[in-house]
Structure formats: C-alpha cells, structure tokens
Amino acid sequence: MASASCVSLLVLVAMASAASAQLSPTFYATSCPDALATISRVVTAAVRSEPRMGASLVRLHFHDCFVDGCDGSVLLADTGSFVGEQGAAPNAGSIRGMNVIDNVKTQVEALCKQTVSCADILAVAARDSVFALGGPFWTVPLGRRDSTTASKTNVENDLPPPSSDLQGLTDKFSNKGLSVTDMVALSGAHTIGQSQCKNFRDRIYNDTNIDTAFATSLKANCPQATGSSDSSLAPLDRTSPNAFDNAYYTNLLSQKGLLHSDQVLFNGGGTDNTVRSFASNPATFGSAFATAMVNMGNISPKTGTQGQIRLSCSKVNA
Ligand code: HEM
Incomplete structure (x- = not known):
C-alpha cells in the first residue's frame, strides 16, 4: 500500500514536471x-x-x-x-x-x-x-x-559581439541549443532597426568584404576617431529600414551588411547557401524566422512554481 502510493506520487511528480517543461x-x-x-x-x-x-x-x-x-x-x-x-x-x-x-x-x-x-x-x-x-x-x-x-x-x-566571426556566432547560438539555420534566420531581424557607429566602425574602416561605396557613405556620420560620433545611428538595412522583409539577405549578397557579424554569414563559408535561399525567397525566410523565434523563445523557460509573476516588470516583487 505504502509502496503503491509512493509509485503514484512519483508518477504525479513526473507528470507535473513534464507538464511544466512545456509551454502552451x-x-x-x-x-x-x-x-x-x-x-x-x-x-x-x-x-x-x-x-x-x-x-x-x-x-x-x-x-x-x-x-x-x-x-x-x-x-x-x-x-x-x-x-x-x-x-x-x-x-x-x-x-x-x-x-x-x-x-x-x-x-x-x-x-x-x-x-x-x-x-x-x-x-x-x-x-x-x-x-x-x-x-x-x-x-x-x-x-x-x-x-x-x-x-x-x-x-x-x-x-555575441558584433565583431564575431562565423565560428563565434555558431558557438554562441549552439550554446543556447539553436541551430546554424536558426542563427542565420534570427540574424534576419537586422532587416529592421539601427546600429550605433561604434558597433560598425571597425567594419567600415578595416574590413575588405564590404562594398566600397557603401563603406564610404557610412564614414560621413561615423568618423574613424572615437568620440561624440560613437552613438550616431545607421539603419541595419538601408534598403527598407522599417519593413520586415528579406532585404537583409540581398544586402549581404552585395557586401552591404552593416555589422561585421552580419557579413560573416555570407563570406564564402558554410552559411552562404542559406543566405542565398533567404535572399531569393521571402516566404522561405519568413517561415524559417518564425520557427527560429519559437525555438529561441523556448530557451530555458521558468515554469510551474519556478520564479514568480512580477507585478512590475522592472522589479522583483516585494
Ligand atoms: C547574430 C548575432 C548578433 C549580433 C552580433 C547582434 C548585434 C547587434 C548590434 C551591435 C546592434 C546595434 C546595437 C546598437 O548599436 O545600439 C543590434 C541591433 C539589433 N539587433 Fe542584433 N545582433 C545579433 C543577433 C540578433 C538577433 C538574434 C535578433 C533578434 C531575433 C537581433 C535583433 C536586433 C534588432 C532588431 C536590432 C535593432 C534594435 C533597435 O533599432 O533598437 N539581433 N544587434
């Protein structure tokens, strides 16, 4: 009797932890x-x-x-x-x-x-x-x-820092259980938003895998010397900065990735074909991005009785 209830308790605990590991x-x-x-x-x-x-x-x-x-x-x-x-x-x-x-x-x-x-x-x-x-x-x-x-x-x-090379990026994503395809798709978020000069300065002055006219045009607002221009902004995708499209990848094909870590995805390495595929097929990118966002959203969630539901997002409950 005691052992039977022990077993059912174990089953219950196992079911509870399986249920709590699963988001819905x-x-x-x-x-x-x-x-x-x-x-x-x-x-x-x-x-x-x-x-x-x-x-x-x-x-x-x-x-x-x-x-x-x-x-x-x-x-x-x-x-x-x-x-x-x-x-x-x-x-x-x-x-x-x-x-x-x-x-x-x-x-x-x-x-x-x-x-x-x-x-x-x-x-x-x-x-x-x-x-x-x-x-x-x-x-x-x-x-x-x-x-x-x-x-x-x-x-x-x-x-990952914006100075990352392909192996560095791959390692940081794989440490979180994400695949190389997830990594290339998630990087496509750089089809929207902006970066500060300090994060692409090294690239526009030192990288060789960059379109010359593109680099020159960025230098005007991002001089080589560090200082007040460090925080001046440039769009991550100059073609369509406020549209969530696949222009990020077409930019990479013409060596117009803004960050060093963007262009390494199309630089003769193992991710070139994925970049080409996302550049030529917006729907393929859209569904890969959605899948990768769900995968990223599944990284080590706290569930069940772990953590808390904060009353205010900026502070732990009193
Ligand atoms: C692959 C490695 C990544 C690196 C090295 C990286 C690095 C950066 C850097 C340096 C900036 C500019 C920040 C600033 O200058 O203030 C930036 C902006 C941004 N990143 Fe990433 N990022 C990466 C991946 C991602 C991922 C996975 C997402 C989302 C799924 C993402 C979404 C964004 C967005 C949307 C912006 C623009 C934000 C804004 O305008 O406020 N990035 N990223």
Missing part, C-alpha cells in the same frame, strides 16, 4: 483571455507611432532569452543593492522599449492581476512587432515565469 499557446485562455489582444493593441500602437520601436522590442526578447533563458531578467532595473543586466556592455545605452513593456504590463495587470509574466509579454511583443512591420505571424507558446535575479556577467558572456 493557450496558457492564458481561461486565466486571462484578453491578454494577447491587449498586448497586441499596445505594441501595434507603439510601432505605428515609431517604427523603430518594433525593432527594439524584438531585440529585447533576444537579449532576454540568451541570458539565463526567457525569464524577463533583462527588464530588471538596478537598485541600490541589485546589479541588473541593463548596464552590461551589449545593453547599456542600447536596449530600448522597456517603457512600452511597462505600459503593456500596466494594462494587462488591470485586466488580470499577477497572471501574465513579463517574459511572456516580451515574447508576444516581439511577434506583434514583426507582424506590425509586415513580417510573418506565428503562434507563441506561453507560460514562462519571471526571474527573481539577473546577471550582468552572463550578458557579457552569452551575447
């Missing part, structure tokens, strides 16, 4: 049925009023997921006793959109108290941003919970 698109269907429509409304309005915000929100989800999984850790602000991720080199003076996420969270909290996580809001906001800019739509698995910690060091170790 219908996670809020009964607990907060209007959550997704609310996120979409706020995000779409923000992107309409400033298209770049769509890019910033997509990037925020990436920077969340690559650092200790998709757990909203990137949103935690520093406090007197807490050092968060926002001051880490890849994020400082660079990530944007936390105010839009706060705005979404306020509206969602008014509907359903402490039910929808900040990590899920980031995942849905990224999807809605891509769609608002003309890109693909996909179903977002949900049920992530929010972290109670953050790691500045892990931001610096786990996010």
